[in-house]
Amino acid sequence: MAQAKYLIVDLDGTLIREDEVVEGAVELLARYRDRYVIVSNNSTDTADGVVRRLDRLGLRVVSERIVLAGEQTVDFMRQQHPEARILFAGSEALQRYAVERGCLLVKSNADFVVLGLDPEFNYARLCVIVDQLRCGARLVVTNCDVSHPGAEGRLVPETGAVLAAVVAASGVQPVHVTGKPETLLLQEGLRRLGATPDNTVVIGDNPATDAKGAGNLGMRCLLVDSSGRAGAASLSALLRAEDAARAGELAAV
Incomplete structure (x- = not known):
C-alpha cells in the first residue's frame, strides 16, 4: 500500500455491505482521491445508480x-455483436442501459441470452431462458459470483446462483463471462486510471474473484476481512499499516 500509486477497489464486501459502509471506506477514498477506481461484479445497477446509492451512505x-460487470457486459455485446438479438435476463436498470446503448432486446428467437442478477428471476423465466438456449442462443454472463456479503453477516445470492440453475436445466455453458476473475473489468479500471499493473494494487475481500483476477494480470492484491486469513482485518487496519510503513520509510532516510 505504501508503494502503490493507484488502487482498484472492490465494492460489495469491501467498501459496503448492502446499506452499511465498511469501517475505513470513507477515509480510504478520501486519501486516494483521484487515484482509485471501484471495480465491481455488480450486475444489477448502473454506475449512476451506484453513485446515488453511495451518496446516500456518505461516500462521494x-x-x-x-x-461494473453489468454495464461492461452490455458494452461488450454492443461492440462485439452489434446486430445481435438479445434476450436480457437482468434488472430493469440494465435493460434500459442496453436499449440506450443500441442493443436489440427480444423475447424470442434470440441470438444470445445475457444473464445478470435478475431480481424477477422465477421458474417461468428459467423456462424461457432454457428454451432459447436449447434453440441455439449463446449464453453470455455478467459474473459467476454465487453470493456477496450483506449486512450483519448475511449472504446475498448473486448471478452465479441463477447461472447454476440455467446450466443445470439447459446443459449450456457460457461463451463469455465479464466479471472478475476474468480480466476485462480490471483492464478497464487500469485504462481509466492511466495506470499499469505494476503501480496498482487491488483491494478486495474475495480470493476467488479479487485476488485471482489480480493474479491473472500480474497485479498485487490485498484482501480485507475479519476472518484472520486476509491481509488486514478492516480498511481502517489497512490504512494504519500504510501509515506505519510510510513512517518507517521516513525514519530510515
Whole structure:
C-alpha cells in the first residue's frame, strides 16, 4: 500500500455491505482521491445508480470511477455483436442501459441470452431462458459470483446462483463471462486510471474473484476481512499499516 500509486477497489464486501459502509471506506477514498477506481461484479445497477446509492451512505464518488460487470457486459455485446438479438435476463436498470446503448432486446428467437442478477428471476423465466438456449442462443454472463456479503453477516445470492440453475436445466455453458476473475473489468479500471499493473494494487475481500483476477494480470492484491486469513482485518487496519510503513520509510532516510 505504501508503494502503490493507484488502487482498484472492490465494492460489495469491501467498501459496503448492502446499506452499511465498511469501517475505513470513507477515509480510504478520501486519501486516494483521484487515484482509485471501484471495480465491481455488480450486475444489477448502473454506475449512476451506484453513485446515488453511495451518496446516500456518505461516500462521494463520480460515475467515471465506477466499473461494473453489468454495464461492461452490455458494452461488450454492443461492440462485439452489434446486430445481435438479445434476450436480457437482468434488472430493469440494465435493460434500459442496453436499449440506450443500441442493443436489440427480444423475447424470442434470440441470438444470445445475457444473464445478470435478475431480481424477477422465477421458474417461468428459467423456462424461457432454457428454451432459447436449447434453440441455439449463446449464453453470455455478467459474473459467476454465487453470493456477496450483506449486512450483519448475511449472504446475498448473486448471478452465479441463477447461472447454476440455467446450466443445470439447459446443459449450456457460457461463451463469455465479464466479471472478475476474468480480466476485462480490471483492464478497464487500469485504462481509466492511466495506470499499469505494476503501480496498482487491488483491494478486495474475495480470493476467488479479487485476488485471482489480480493474479491473472500480474497485479498485487490485498484482501480485507475479519476472518484472520486476509491481509488486514478492516480498511481502517489497512490504512494504519500504510501509515506505519510510510513512517518507517521516513525514519530510515
